[in-house]
Each structure stands twice: as structure tokens, then as C-alpha cells.
Amino acid sequence: MDHPAIPVKLMVWLKLKLQLRGFSRSPAAIISTIMLIIVFGPMSIGMAAGMWVALTHLKPDFGLVFLEGVLSVVFVMWQIAPLIGFALSDTYDVTRLFTYPLSYQQILAGVTLSTLLDVSTLFLVPALCVIWWSFSRSVMLALVAAAALLILVVTMLLLSQTLVLFSAGALRSRRYRDLATLLVLLISASFYILMHTLSDFLVTGITHFDWNTIAHSAVWGVIDLLPPGAAVQAIGSAERGNLLMAAIWLGLLCVYFAVILRGAAWLIDEVYHGGEVGLQAAPATATPCTTVTTARESAFMAALYRRLPVATAAMMQKDLRYFYRNPYHRLILANMAYIAVVMLFAIHSFHGQSASDFAGGFTLSMSFTMLLTQTTLINNQLGMEAMVTLLLTPARRVHVLLGKNLAIAVVFAPIGMVLLAGVCIFTKDYDLVLPMMLWQCLGLITLLAVGNFISILSPYTVVLRGMRVSGAGNRGFLQFMIAILSLAISTLLLAPVGLMLMLPVFMHLDKWVIPGSLGSAIYAVVLYLLSIKYAGKLFQEREQDILAKMTRQKE
Amino acid sequence: MENFTDTETPPPPVEAPPPAAESIVAAGITKQFGKVIAVDHVNLLVREGEFFGFLGPNGAGKSTTIRMLCGLLRPDAGGVRIAGFEAATQLTDIKRVIGVLPDEPNLYDRLTGREYVTFAGQMYGLSKEEAAKRTKDLLDLMQMTEDPKKLIVDYSLGTRKKVALAAALIHRPRVLFMDEPFNGIDPISVRSLRDVLLQLTARGVTIFISSHVMEVIEKLCTRIAVINRGQIVGVGTVEQLRAQSESGINSSLEDVFIKLVQGEIKSSESLEWL
Numbered sequence: 001m002d003h004p005a006i007p008v009k010l011m012v013w014l015k016l017k018l019q020l021r022g023f024s025r026s027p028a029a030i031i032s033t034i035m036l037i038i039v040f041g042p043m044s045i046g047m048a049a050g051m052w053v054a055l056t057h058l059k060p061d062f063g064l065v066f067l068e069g070v071l072s073v074v075f076v077m078w079q080i081a082p083l084i085g086f087a088l089s090d091t092y093d094v095t096r097l098f099t100y101p102l103s104y105q106q107i108l109a110g111v112t113l114s115t116l117l118d119v120s121t122l123f124l125v126p127a128l129c130v131i132w133w134s135f136s137r138s139v140m141l142a143l144v145a146a147a148a149l150l151i152l153v154v155t156m157l158l159l160s161q162t163l164v165l166f167s168a169g170a171l172r173s174r175r176y177r178d179l180a181t182l183l184v185l186l187i188s189a190s191f192y193i194l195m196h197t198l199s200d201f202l203v204t205g206i207t208h209f210d211w212n213t214i215a216h217s218a219v220w221g222v223i224d225l226l227p228p229g230a231a232v233q234a235i236g237s238a239e240r241g242n243l244l245m246a247a248i249w250l251g252l253l254c255v256y257f258a259v260i261l262r263g264a265a266w267l268i269d270e271v272y273h274g275g276e277v278g279l280q281a282a283p284a285t286a287t288p289c290t291t292v293t294t295a296r297e298s299a300f301m302a303a304l305y306r307r308l309p310v311a312t313a314a315m316m317q318k319d320l321r322y323f324y325r326n327p328y329h330r331l332i333l334a335n336m337a338y339i340a341v342v343m344l345f346a347i348h349s350f351h352g353q354s355a356s357d358f359a360g361g362f363t364l365s366m367s368f369t370m371l372l373t374q375t376t377l378i379n380n381q382l383g384m385e386a387m388v389t390l391l392l393t394p395a396r397r398v399h400v401l402l403g404k405n406l407a408i409a410v411v412f413a414p415i416g417m418v419l420l421a422g423v424c425i426f427t428k429d430y431d432l433v434l435p436m437m438l439w440q441c442l443g444l445i446t447l448l449a450v451g452n453f454i455s456i457l458s459p460y461t462v463v464l465r466g467m468r469v470s471g472a473g474n475r476g477f478l479q480f481m482i483a484i485l486s487l488a489i490s491t492l493l494l495a496p497v498g499l500m501l502m503l504p505v506f507m508h509l510d511k512w513v514i515p516g517s518l519g520s521a522i523y524a525v526v527l528y529l530l531s532i533k534y535a536g537k538l539f540q541e542r543e544q545d546i547l548a549k550m551t552r553q554k555e
Numbered sequence: 556m557e558n559f560t561d562t563e564t565p566p567p568p569v570e571a572p573p574p575a576a577e578s579i580v581a582a583g584i585t586k587q588f589g590k591v592i593a594v595d596h597v598n599l600l601v602r603e604g605e606f607f608g609f610l611g612p613n614g615a616g617k618s619t620t621i622r623m624l625c626g627l628l629r630p631d632a633g634g635v636r637i638a639g640f641e642a643a644t645q646l647t648d649i650k651r652v653i654g655v656l657p658d659e660p661n662l663y664d665r666l667t668g669r670e671y672v673t674f675a676g677q678m679y680g681l682s683k684e685e686a687a688k689r690t691k692d693l694l695d696l697m698q699m700t701e702d703p704k705k706l707i708v709d710y711s712l713g714t715r716k717k718v719a720l721a722a723a724l725i726h727r728p729r730v731l732f733m734d735e736p737f738n739g740i741d742p743i744s745v746r747s748l749r750d751v752l753l754q755l756t757a758r759g760v761t762i763f764i765s766s767h768v769m770e771v772i773e774k775l776c777t778r779i780a781v782i783n784r785g786q787i788v789g790v791g792t793v794e795q796l797r798a799q800s801e802s803g804i805n806s807s808l809e810d811v812f813i814k815l816v817q818g819e820i821k822s823s824e825s826l827e828w829l
């Protein structure tokens with residue numbers, strides 16, 4: 001392998017091969033891709049059509065501003081999406097490539113070029129073609145536009161892959177993994193705050209939408225200097241016939257690419273070699289490993305453990321330890337934290353409003369969101385189990401489930417109750433405090449009842465690939481659809497609890513408050529008892545199938 | 556295989572061994588993965604207290620057989636009986652009396668070694684105090700020198716294996732399955748482990764072990780089975796295997812093994828470039 005491009009070509013070949021293999025070996029991958037196309041295909045065409053309308057109908061100046069805005073949003077989305085859990089590309093584990101005599105630049109180039117073949121990237125192609133076509137009024141302009149768009153897309157993918165690789169490495173490295181979890185919390189929280197502000201802006205701002213103010217905003221001065229801006233500026237300069245400026249902007253774009261490439265190589269070296277990636281038997285050296293302080297269990301917990309069947313207590317204690325030691329569990333807790341942040345922001349933003357009914361409705365929707373966030377864990381309770389070890393034990397499967405449910409309840413119920421009580425007090429809806437707390441409690445019990453069945457019928461191994469959490473293999477989207485379906489089922493069965501509890505409170509039917517609460521309590525408890533009885537049995541019957549399914553996924 | 560269908564077994568740990576001389580019985584077990592027949596009508600009979608070796612080239616079906624014997628994988632055909640319990644109907648009873656060290660230990664890696672072994676003990680029904688006490692003894696025996704606060708994710712391969720083995724022994728199993736247990740364990744620990752295993756068989760524990768290390772198998776095992784391409788090609792003591800393979804009286808187990816699986820030693824003449 002003398003020429004430096006040969007390994008890069010090989011990597012692209014490998015990616016293609018793996019992708020096609022995936023299709024030929026598992027029908028799930030095909031279904032998954034078809035669904036992806038059905039859902040996102042129209043969006044992709046729609047985006048291209050929108051682009052066409054905008055570029056042909058807006059005044060040239062505004063057209064460029066619009067283009068710059070859209071490209072910036074796409075650029076940012078590509079960087080953030082993988083970090084907060086949306087897999088844009090099924091990157092194979094590049095750490096395997098580190099054994100070969102390749103430079104990081106080669107590896108990055110290979111990975112980046114491979115992602116050009118990803119379905120998500122292909123969805124951008126129609127819009128890019130439209131952009132290029134609408135600027136192809138002269139040969140020179142067409143050339144500049146093609147170059148600018150191509151370099152921009154490659155830079156975007158390169159940066160995105162760098163972030164993915166970096167976060168994957170950071171999370172696996174002994175030195176950085178705690179930092180990485182903290183970072184993901186910050187990124188997802190700020191992302192959701194951004195989304196919230198943006199949607200607020202859209203709702204209030206759409207009526208007095210003023211192209212002039214937006215087009216002449218000072219913000220563009222900064223955005224112009226960033227990669228999407230530079231690309232659009234290059235096209236704009238060429239359009240005005242200023243080829244020198246166009247060349248300068250293209251040059252800036254190339255500088256971005258080169259700097260990111262060098263920086264990425266350094267970063268990846270640092271995090272994978274400086275930070276000691278785990279897994280491959282790293283000899284025990286004097287590096288700072290994560291050690292744990294075994295917290296003294298409180299008298300209450302000790303007493304509780306003593307009352308429970310031994311296996312239940314053991315399982316519960318193990319899962320509670322996982323809650324503060326395992327990145328996946330931490331991510332879920334982080335999710336709940338960002339809901340809290342969003343709640344605070346929202347409450348803050350309608351501080352002046354008098355309508356308390358609005359606040360009540362908001363609290364209700366937040367309480368729903370809070371509960372449904374918990375289903376990530378509740379609907380896949382076996383996802384983080386060491387299944388072989390677990391299934392080798394003779395422990396009664398009902399006891400195992402019970403232990404897992406209890407751990408979840410002990411963590412989630414107080415968080416939900418305290419947060420919502422806090423919100424109600426903050427909005428001065430004091431009469432909502434108790435119903436809301438009860439709702440979080442009974443809702444959780446209902447979700448656990450449903451979740452036990454879902455966990456057993458559709459378990460998938462949780463793989464932490466960087467900061468993304470996903471079911472393994474290229475069943476990604478199918479797994480996603482199953483998750484959505486499960487969520488729908490959970491919501492459906494959760495609804496009666498909410499209705500019985502909340503309807504009397506919100507409609508001021510005081511006579512019905514107590515019967516409603518009782519009714520929902522009975523509903524939740526009966527559902528749970530049924531679940532424990534039958535899900536335990538089902539678990540026992542299906543355990544070998546579950547094992548086969550979950551170990552196969554891991555490959 | 557309908558004897559010993561005693562469903563009213565007392566809760567764990569089972570103290571009195573069922574008075575069966577047959578400890579592991581596999582009757583025609585078969586497993587097919589796609590087009591590959593990984594295990595093809597395998598019959599095995601291992602008696603109580605035997606130290607039974609299971610040999611075969613890579614991909615011969617050893618791990619698959621072991622997974623079927625300990626109830627992790629359902630055979631396509633055939634039946635398994637362990638310590639008198641039928642795998643098809645009394646899986647939980649079987650799990651109570653067996654200990655398993657899988658080929659790739661699959662552990663709860665966010666626990667410390669100590670927490671993990673105690674957890675395993677509790678899952679077998681031991682009280683927390685008892686489990687903690689046994690954990691300490693076992694980990695001392697395995698010469699675990701790790702910082703007690705270190706998580707299993709950060710352990711080396713051999714240390715993980717030791718932890719998995721401790722977890723497999725904590726409930727005093729009557730039958731012990733071990734898939735390549737010595738792989739990755741240092742010589743000192745291998746020595747002490749061997750002593751422990753011999754003591755166990757002396758107390759009537761049955762040990763079923765797969766390995767690629769011929770010397771260990773030759774020294775330890777009372778009987779050996781050789782599997783090749785999913786089929787058993789030889790069973791018996793080392794002498795019996797010698798006779799079956801028509802090897803010389805002084806030939807080593809390695810020679811016998813290679814003859815039984817009709818292994819062909821490739822000559823390295825064409826590798827001059829290396």
C-alpha cells in the first residue's frame with residue numbers, strides 16, 4: 001500500500017460491502033431502510049422544492065441570505081444530531097483500523113467519504129442539486145457553486161465524524177468518560193433550550209416577519225466567516241462577477257477543511273491513545289481509573305432489602321448502582337434534567353401572563369413528557385443486562401423483574417414528584433400539587449406494568465457508541481419504529497390514569513376528585529399485578545429466545 | 556429420560572445430591588445455525604465426580620454444546636439431563652446445581668469484582684452476609700490483587716475471568732462447566748485453580764471442561780471427548796483414545812488429538828517470503 005489513497009479507497013469499499021451485506025443478511029435492515037425512505041424521502045424532496053421556490057422567487061440578495069441560513073442550519077444539525085442520539089450514519093468501529101499503519105488523516109478521509117454513501121447524506125442531494133442548478137447561469141458560476149457546495153458538504157461530514165469519533169473515544173477512555181457524560185448533558189440541555197427559543201420565536205415572530213431586518217442583521221457578519229457562510233459568499237461573489245473574491249472565499253473554505261482535518265487527527269490521537277481506550281486489555285498501569293465509593297446504604301434501604309426476596313434485593317441494589325455508574329443511565333437522568341430546565345424556562349417566559357389555566361395545561365403536558373421520558377428505560381429493561389450471567393442463575397424471573405421495577409421506581413418516582421410539585425408551587429397552583437404527585441406515582445406504576453411486557457417481547461442490546469445510544473446492527477430505524485409503537489402503547493394505557501385523576505381537578509368537579517383518584521389507583525395497581533404475574537411467566541418461557549436475540553444483535 | 560422428575564425440590568442451595576451416578580447426559584443433541592450444523596447428534600455421558608475434558612479444533616462445536624448443556628441454548632433435537640433433571644422441563648433446577656464459566660465472560664461491568672460475585676451469590680439464593688463471606692474467600696483464593704474499588708470495565712482479561720469463575724463457584728455447584736477457563740490466566744493462578752478443581756472432583760463435583768491446552772487436559776481429566784465438525788470422534792481415557800486412533804503407546808494426547816480430527820499439519824515451505 002504505497003499510495004496514501006489506496007487505504008482510503010479500501011475503507012469506502014469496506015463500508016459499501018458492510019452496508020450491502022447488512023441488507024442481504026437481515027430483512028430487518030431492508031425494512032428499516034424502506035421506512036427511512038418513506039418518512040424522510042418526501043421531506044428531502046420537499047426541502048429541494050422549497051429551495052427552488054425560494055431561490056427563484058426571492059430577490060437575489062434575500063435568496064443568498066436564505067441559502068446561507070438553510071445551509072447553516074443543516075451544518076449545525078449534522079454536528080449536533082449524532083451527539084444527542086440521532087444516528088445519521090452507521091459508522092463501523094474505526095478503532096479496529098488503528099492496528100494498521102494508517103495515518104489519522106487517511107482514516108478520517110476514509111470515514112468521511114464513506115458517510116457520503118449514507119442514506120442521510122443522500123437525502124441532501126436533491127436540495128444540493130437544486131441549489132447548484134439555480135446558480136448555473138454561466139460556466140464559471142457553475143464551477144464555483146459546485147466547488148463551494150462540495151467542499152462544504154465534505155467539511156460538514158468531516159467535522160461531524162470527528163465529533164462522533166471524539167465522543168465515542170472520550171466515553172470509552174478512562175480519563176475522559178466522566179467529562180464526556182457531563183458534556184452530553186450540557187449539549188442536550190442547550191439544544192432543547194435552543195429549540196424552545198426557536199419555536200417561541202417562530203410562533204410569535206411569524207406575524208411580523210420582516211425580511212429586511214433579518215437580511216441586514218449583524219449576525220450574518222459572523223456567519224459569513226463560518227464554512228456555510230463562506231460557501232455562500234463564494235457563490236455570491238461569483239454571481240456578481242467578482243472572481244477574485246470568490247477565489248478568496250473558496251480558499252477560506254479550504255483552510256477550514258485543512259484545519260479541521262489536522263485538528264481532528266490531533267484530537268483523536270489524544271483521546272484514543274492519550275486517554276487509554278478500554279476494552280482491549282490495557283494492562284493495569286498507574287492511570288487514573290474510575291473508582292467508586294460504595295455509598296453506605298441508608299437504614300431504610302437496608303430494611304427494605306431485608307424484606308424483599310434475596311434475588312429482588314440483589315437486582316434492585318445492582319440497578320441502583322448502575323444508575324450512578326453507567327453512562328446510559330446517566331444519560332437518561334440527564335434527559336430528565338433537561339425537561340426540568342425546559343420547564344423552568346417556560347414558566348419563566350410566561351411569568352406575566354394571568355391565565356392560570358394556561359399554566360395548568362402546561363404543567364399537565366410537562367408531567368406527561370416527564371413520564372414518557374422514563375419509558376426509554378422502562379420499555380427496555382433488559383438492554384443493559386449481562387444476559388448470559390443473569391439467565392444462568394436460577395433466580396425466579398418474577399423476582400428479577402420486581403427488583404428492576406423497584407430500582408426504577410425508587411429513582412424516578414421521587415424525581416417526578418418533586419419536580420412537578422415544584423412547578424405547581426411555582427405557578428401558585430397549590431391545589432394541583434397533590435394530584436400531580438399522585439399522577440407521577442400511579443403513572444409510573446402503569447408504565448412499569450406495560451414496560452415489563454415490552455421489555456420481554458422486544459428487548460434490544462443497548463450499545464453505547466459514543467454518545468449515541470442505539471440498538472445495535474443496521475436495524476436502527478426498525479428498532480426506532482418499534483420504540484415509537486411501544487411508546488404509543490404505553491401512552492394509550494397511561495391515559496386512563498391521567499384522565500381519572502386530572503379530569504375532575506381541571507373541570508372543578510370536586511365530588512369526583514376522590515373517586516377518580518381511587519379509580520386510577522385501582523387501575524394502576526391491578527395492571528401492575530397482572531403484569532408481574534404474566535410477564536414473569538413470559539420471561540421464563542422466552543429466556544432462550546431473548547438470549548439468542550440479544551447476543552446476535554451484539555455482533 | 557423420565558426418571559428423577561422431582562419437581563418438589565427444596566429451595567436453593569440444594570444440599571443433598573440426587574443419588575444419580577449419571578451427572579451429565581446428552582442424548583442426540585443437535586443445533587443448526589442457518590446452513591451450518593454446529594452440533595450433530597452428540598451423545599455424552601459423564602458420571603458424578605468425573606473430570607471430563609472436551610476437545611476439538613476451532614469451530615468444532617464445543618461452545619455450542621456447552622451452551623446447550625447448561626440451558627443457554629435450546630437444542631433443535633435431542634435431550635439433556637443434568638444431575639437427574641430434564642433440561643426441557645426442569646431448567647431452573649438445573650441452574651441451581653450447575654456453575655458455568657462461559658467462553659467470553661459476560662459480566663456486569665459497572666460493578667466492582669466483589670460486588671459482582673456477591674450479587675451472583677444472592678441471585679442463587681444465598682443471603683447477603685453468606686454471599687459476602689464466600690466472595691471474600693473465593694477472591695482471596697483467586698489471588699485478586701485489584702483495587703477493591705475498581706470497576707470490572709477496567710479489569711484485565713484474566714482478572715475478568717477470575718471474577719467470572721468466582722461467581723460460577725459461589726453457590727457450591729454440583730456440576731461445573733468451563734469453556735476454556737485457563738485462557739488468559741497467569742501460571743500461578745492456573746496452578747492454584749487446578750488444585751481447587753481437583754479438590755472439587757474429590758468431593759464429588761463433576762467438571763466438564765473445554766480447552767486447547769493439551770498438557771492440562773492430559774494431566775487433569777479422567778475422561779476426554781473429542782468433537783470435530785459437530786460430531787464426537789472419540790471418547791474415553793487417554794489410553795482408550797490412543798487405542799481408538801491407533802496411535803503408538805507413547806504418543807502424547809496432542810498426537811492422538813491430531814490423528815482423531817484428521818488434522819493436517821501444513822508445511823511452511825511456501826512461506827519463504829515471511
Ligand SMILES: Nc1ncnc2c1ncn2[C@@H]1O[C@H](COP(=O)(O)OP(=O)(O)OP(=O)(O)O)[C@@H](O)[C@H]1O
Nearest residue numbers: 588591593611612613614615616617618619620658
Ligand atoms: N450464534 C451463532 N450463529 C451462527 N453460527 C454460530 C453461532 N454460534 C456458533 N456458530 C457456529 O457454530 C460452529 C461451532 O461454533 P462453536 O463456538 O461451538 O465452536 P468451538 O468449538 O467453541 O470453537 P473455538 O475453539 O474456536 O471456541 C461454528 O461454525 C460457528 O460459526
Ligand SMILES: [Mg+2]
Nearest residue numbers: 617618658734
Ligand atoms: Mg469456543
